Amino acid sequence: MTTRTPRILVLGTGGTIAGAGSGGTGTAYRPGGLSLEVLVGHLAALGLAAELVPQEIARIGSQDIGWDEWRALHAACTAALADPAVDGVIITHGTDTAEETAFLLDLTLPTHKPIVLVGAMRAADAVGADGMRNFANAVKVAGDPAAAGRGVMLVMGDAVLAARDARKAATSAIDAFRSFPRGPMARVTPSSLDWFGPAHRLGEGARYGFPESSPRVAILTAGAGMDEQPVKALLGIGCKGVVLAGMGQGNAPASVIAALAEAAASGVPVVRSTRVDEGIVDRNVEVDDDALGLVAARALGPAKARMLLMVLVANGVTDARRVQAAFDGG
Numbered sequence: 664m665t666t667r668t669p670r671i672l673v674l675g676t677g678g679t680i681a682g683a684g685s686g687g688t689g690t691a692y693r694p695g696g697l698s699l700e701v702l703v704g705h706l707a708a709l710g711l712a713a714e715l716v717p718q719e720i721a722r723i724g725s726q727d728i729g730w731d732e733w734r735a736l737h738a739a740c741t742a743a744l745a746d747p748a749v750d751g752v753i754i755t756h757g758t759d760t761a762e763e764t765a766f767l768l769d770l771t772l773p774t775h776k777p778i779v780l781v782g783a784m785r786a787a788d789a790v791g792a793d794g795m796r797n798f799a800n801a802v803k804v805a806g807d808p809a810a811a812g813r814g815v816m817l818v819m820g821d822a823v824l825a826a827r828d829a830r831k832a833a834t835s836a837i838d839a840f841r842s843f844p845r846g847p848m849a850r851v852t853p854s855s856l857d858w859f860g861p862a863h864r865l866g867e868g869a870r871y872g873f874p875e876s877s878p879r880v881a882i883l884t885a886g887a888g889m890d891e892q893p894v895k896a897l898l899g900i901g902c903k904g905v906v907l908a909g910m911g912q913g914n915a916p917a918s919v920i921a922a923l924a925e926a927a928a929s930g931v932p933v934v935r936s937t938r939v940d941e942g943i944v945d946r947n948v949e950v951d952d953d954a955l956g957l958v959a960a961r962a963l964g965p966a967k968a969r970m971l972l973m974v975l976v977a978n979g980v981t982d983a984r985r986v987q988a989a990f991d992g993g
Contacts, residue, residue, distance in 0.1 A: 669750040669806035670714045672743045674736060675699030677722040678757025680794040682786030697787055698722070702755065706798050711853070713806045716749075725757025725764070725782075730877045733767055737873050740768060744776050751777040751805035755798070758782040758839060761817060762830050766967045769815035769826035770974050771873040774864040777810035780817045780826075784837050793820070793837055799853040812862030813848060823849035823856075830964055832940060843941050844962045874977030880904040882965045884938055885915035891922035898926055904972045904981075906934045908965040913937050913944040920950060927956035932981050934990065936960035936968040946987070958987045 683696030699719045706715065720735050736754060743749040756764055765780045772778065781801035783794030801818040804810050815826040824842045833839040849858045881897045883905055897905055905926060909915050913935030927933045935957055937944050946952045946959040960968040975989055
């Protein structure tokens with residue numbers, strides 16, 4: 664019995680994995696300096712058992728990723744999921760906003776084929792570049808039938824992380840990504856892949872429709888001694904939702920919490936997340952969410968809390984109870 668070589672669509676957006684110009688030992692480089700065709704050509708030289716089909720979406724640093732690129736990625740993934748000749752999708756992506764892109768696609772795409780984001784912490788021409796190994800690992804994951812039904816994944820540093828859990832926790836370390844509250848889904852090398860559990864989303868459709876527009880949702884970081892004026896300023900520019908990156912368990916000075924409660928009463932959903940690197944924000948601990956109409960972000964940090972709230976608002980979900988249920992899920 665022969666096994667068909669998996670056919671994988673590779674969508675390129677640029678980032679450090681395609682970075683060039685470091686001079687080998689330098690730190691400065693151009694994100695997206697190498698074309699996707701060059702990257703795929705380097706990977707093909709490794710002799711991996713996969714047919715890679717490149718499609719360039721952008722050649723930018725991921726700090727500049729936005730709705731135009733997300734819309735193009737979503738459309739390309741949707742087409743690939745409907746194409747029986749395509750077995751999986753890899754997206755090359757900068758690491759700064761990889762967690763946001765991965766989570767947006769995880770919320771708005773079905774799960775019957777693997778979709779994998781991959782990046783690098785060192786430019787392609789730097790000493791000790793990690794991009795090709797990460798890329799080869801992503802091919803291993805995207806080509807594995809057992810990767811289906813696990814949602815969108817991020818492959819970095821020989822680990823496979825779920826989009827909902829992955830976050831960038833270091834600015835430049837080679838092992839910059841962490842996974843919370845769940846650990847890695849698998850460990851992977853170019854020659855091996857070990858899943859730590861069964862697929863948990865088999866046959867699941869998209870949880871939400873992809874936003875046709877981008878509602879303005881802001882992150883407000885709490886600091887000692889601040890007042891409520893930043894809340895009023897955000898509402899003044901037309902924010903449709905606010906995520907608080909609060910102290911500890913999503914806390915802020917009393918005047919700020921009072922202003923956020925007024926915003927929630929006016930129909931603007933407010934989610935309390937935390938500026939702390941890791942931890943759960945629970946309801947009704949120091950802040951009376953029930954009385955104030957606020958939402959606890961649970962395990963989602965500010966970046967992903969903002970992404971989920973944008974998707975919810977775009978889909979007409981603004982009631983605090985329904986928003987809370989979305990943050991409690993998964």
